[in-house]
Amino acid sequence: MKEPLIFEKSADKRKGVSIPKSDCPELNPQAVIPKDFLRDDIKGFPEVSEIDAVRHFTRLSQRNFGVDSGFYPLGSCTMKYNPKINEDTARLAGFSKAHPYQSDELSQGALQLMYELEGFLCEISGMDAVTLQPAAGAHGELCGMLAIAAYFKEKGKPRKKVIIPDTAHGTNPASSHLAGFSVVPIKEENGGVITPDSVAAVMNEDTAALMLTNPNTLGLFERNIKEIADIVHKKGGFIYCDGANLNALMGIAKLGDMGVDVIQFNLHKTFSTPHGGGGPGSGPVGVKNPLEPFLPKPRIIKKGKRFNLDYNRPKSIGRLKAFYGNFAIMVRAYSYIRAMGPDGLKKASEMAVLNANYIKEKLKGRYHLAYNQTCMHECVFSDKLQSEKDVHILDIAKRLMDYGFHPPTIYFPLIVSGALMIEPTETETKETLDGFIDAMLKIADEAQENPALVKNAPHTTRLGRLDETRAARNPVLRWKG
């Protein structure tokens, strides 16, 4: 069934939610605001009844696939179960109805929660200090890179370059660039990891940092990390770790022990907060002590039993957003950590890694495994075997929809041609994984026996494949009536 745009369901003067009558004298706006400043219409704006609004968005929701709809093994995105209790705690009036400018005295619960969450994230990562202000992972990357830039500027020796491996998320070079750095790319070696030699070859005293992801985007642990960190540190640089893949390491190893100086956390990945169809996320940043003075302000400090916002931070990079960060997301992450406890978090990482290796073992042979070794929380295949029949990874992804699964990440990391990056997370049962494995194996058969079936997928969704080229060439970005 077709669901029209809300503007197409509108009728002149139809009303949804009613607005109360004023208990103050009603005012003609023109009495206090010049007529030229006032509008008399909002052209095209919807006028629908409440039930039509409800049906419209309910139907739209039915055209969506979330973690609650089914298995969502989207590599690098950690689509784990989003516990319902966290939605409730975040909506408690004490959190959802607190104004950001009420005084510290009136905000002790919120400040305590944030202070404790910073402490939990320090403990999990081995960092000395954490700021919760950044709104998402890329925002955290910008925060970390600006702090590094400010550190060198304060020393009177600004540095210009950042080394980034070719396996990195696109946000890494984009954030570094925004922070004023130029990017020096390095390649991973045959083993799928970066080597001390390749870093030593480019590291110099104009290089502020090496930015890496560990485990990296191939799902492999960067086993040379300590040695690499030593090389970078000897030249006075920092190690920035993109924490997108922290789900493999909780309670297993601390990035701070490996020589990492800065890390951003993605609360919407590792710490179970929902992705919201594209945010809100939350991207706290952890640093070692030398970088702490440069973190955004305000910082939360504790004096005796009281918590306060500290704005007196002369070396701070300033602010990355208004107020204190995506607080309601922090409440969810805090709830998650308290529910899991230290044992639960460690078990989560263990089972995430077990699940990924289980899928890897079951699919290898039928799909080309880019790097045949023990993986961490995700594994990367490619379409090498299927492309002989002209079936590509996009086709395989679309066909998975017919089997009721959300496709894994495709065409990333860029260094694997036709990549398929599978991250099952720890919250899935063996039965679910087996169902996914069966579907993948069937698709491998179909690719050989009936390639057209795969190439024309999906067959069961409301819409077939959409025309991307048309959308980009002739952009229609709004309804115009």
Next chain:
Amino acid sequence: MSYIPHTEKDIQEMLDAVGVASVEELFKPIPDNLRLKKPLNLPASLSEQELHQKLSALGKKNATVDEYISFLGAGAYHHYIPSVVNHLILRSEFYTAYTPYQPEISQGTLQAIFEYQTLICQLTGMEVANASMYDGASATAEAVLMARRITNRAKVILNAALHPEYREVVKTYLSGNRDNIKEVFYCTETGRTLPDAIEKLLDKDTSCVVIQSPNFFGSIEDIKTISEVVHKNNSILIVAITEPISLGLLKPPGELGADIVVGEGQAFGNGLNFGGPYLGFFATLEKYLRQMPGRLVGETVDKNGKRGYILTMATREQHIRREKATSNICTNEGLCALSAAIYLTAIGKNGLMELARLNLSKAEYLKNGLANIKGIKPAFTAPTFNEFVIEVEKEPDAVLKVLLKKGIIAGLPLKKFYSELSRHILLCATEMNSKEEMDELADGLGKVMA
């Protein structure tokens, strides 16, 4: 409580399939000297019931706008959120989904964002809007970066009546170029920005001028006159809006000459949440589309010719362009944008315009009521929407403290942000403030000032 479903039997079968003896063996790629040898020092796990109790207790340590009579605004607004908003955003097909990279199974998110983009265009009078930014402040900073790209000029003029935290964020984003940021002072009589003052600062290296309307003091700016001055210099006019309910009453900035309109969409169906998550809206003219940051949803057709929606114009974005992208933004504020779309749909055209008039009536009533009190006067003369500044003869902190004892959070003292406004308080009245509450504030203030 751990949300992990594995039984011992499952684990054993999976280990056998992988061909390892233990879970421990899977972590062999991590060198032993890097392995953690003791458990994390975190509080022990809680059951759901204990967790709820713990968090409830923590929440009760905060004041809320339910318990207190609050006149705080300043970029975060207390408005009524119709029940439909929360019910619909709790449809978990929406909130547990990722960014809609697979359009065939993400039409819900995609169509809703397409509608959101349209709603923002209609409200602001602009031609294109993106799928959202982190918040009003970071959207403002991104708009400044965009204006610098478009004009290839370095200098940026910020109005001093632009939200102080927005100005700070612009400075952070332009960290290497702070010397290029100039501030234009507001008129101390009207609380507005004088076009002449802007004109004096404009030069051939000026990329953009950023004003806020209604500005941080609540004063409604003369966008049209300012736009003429700015455009004479071929610079870009960026208009920031922190209280978008005002768009139900005021002429859209697009009709008055704005090139980029950004703002904070929190007031559209998103709670106060102690400052976040909120959403930045971002709208501009079609001719600047390719310089725009952020995600865009576009209309297209599927292979059978049926209408559908898809993420588009991705060649501006970081996952394709890496360091050459227009922004590093990836995850934005999708669900908050959805809340805004649902809110605006549910209250509709007439509802929004009625609500805006109601806010105006309330704030005018309060402003007039306070103006009658000896020792208090409105600080500025320009017309306002639902916020305004008063000047008090006594020390504001002391005044606020007395009122707090009566359960009233009377507003925001401005000296924290403006040293010259040491006797000034910013107040906001919305539909949530009853006449009775406002009378109580006036009564309380009258007694303090007496």
